[in-house]
Amino acid sequence: MSTTVASPVTDQPGARRRLAVVTVAYNSADELPGLLDSLAIDRGSEAPFEVFVIDNASTDSSVAIARDHPIGARVVATGRNGGYSAGINVGAALAGPDADLLILNPDTRVRPGAIGLLQERLADPEIGVVVPKLLHEDGTVARSLRREPSVVTAWSDALVGTAIAARLRLGEIVADPDLYAKGGHAEWATGAALLVSSRARQMVGDWDESFFLYSEEVDYLRRVRTAGLRVTYVAEASFSHQGGEYHQNAFLSALMTTNRIRYFRRHHGVLPTLAFRLGLITGSLMRVTRGPGHRAALRAALSP
Helix, strand or coil: CCCCCCCCCCCCCCCCCEEEEEEEECCCCCCHHHHHHHHHHHCCCCCCCEEEEEECCCCCCHHHHHHHCCCCCEEEECCCCCCHHHHHHHHHHHHCCCEEEEEECCCEEECCCHHHHHHHHHCCCCEEEEEEEEECCCCCECCCEECCCCHHHHHHHHHHCHHHHHHCCCCCECCCHHHHHHCEEECEECCCEEEECHHHHHHHCCCCCCCCCCCHHHHHHHHHHHCCCEEEEEEEEEEEECCCCHHHCHHHHHHHHHHHHHHHHHHCCHHHHHHHHHHHHHHHHHCHHHCHHHHHHHHHHHCC
16 A cells, blocks of 8 residues: 655645646547547636546557547556556656646546536635536436445445435435535545545545555545545536446456455454445345356455
8 A cells, every 4th residue: 555645735725726637548449539539628728737648558559549649648658557546646646746636537528617617616625526427428417426335335235226225325325316416525436537636635645556446436535534625526517427337247346346345344343344244245145146247246255
């Protein structure tokens, strides 16, 4: 785990805020052109931004596509797949400690004016991270906000399913329609699109590279909250997000389950962690016939 903290906070009210956009690519040739095109459309605003594409040893044409794009991104081929957090940390180091950092998945698309709306909200010194409204390809709103993982959320999601547990306000997914319509504070949000203030970056430090993929944003946003800063959802700022169906991918489902347990164990004792793990096991068992992802998640939850 990397815990290096940058130099003292330099974020001052009224100062010109630098913005850097970081995307971590891994075999993202199909997604990168759309993201970079959308960023190029939005970069004509009063607050220009730098773009960094960090490539985690792609075997497709991701690097060539990023280098040839007219937006002029700085492209770094790391030569290894160190995971999502490692890629973010490379981009963050290149951006420097005084830049606000907009972290985007390659399959996101920036809608005109959305970045400016996020920056306006981030001007509040009590806010460390702002997140936009994410829209599915069909235009519907993605439930991208989450509650801190707990024994209650694990068992609620397991016994009645994530959709019903969300409506009952017992599961990890937040389904409050007013929050998605009007905005407000959240505990954490999916990491597809996050704008992190320079102040938060300097207070919190690097992303934890021990989380190769999944739970890294849960960990980072918990540290932001622990530092006394807020995570805020900006409903007026919309991004499109394709997303992925990890339940059909055995490797990703297993990795997600493993990291969920690792994260929970880091902050709770032996008995709560056992109860949390049993909740995940129960949920996977009840859905084991629905696809390879659920079977892989079950194996991961059962493993030591």
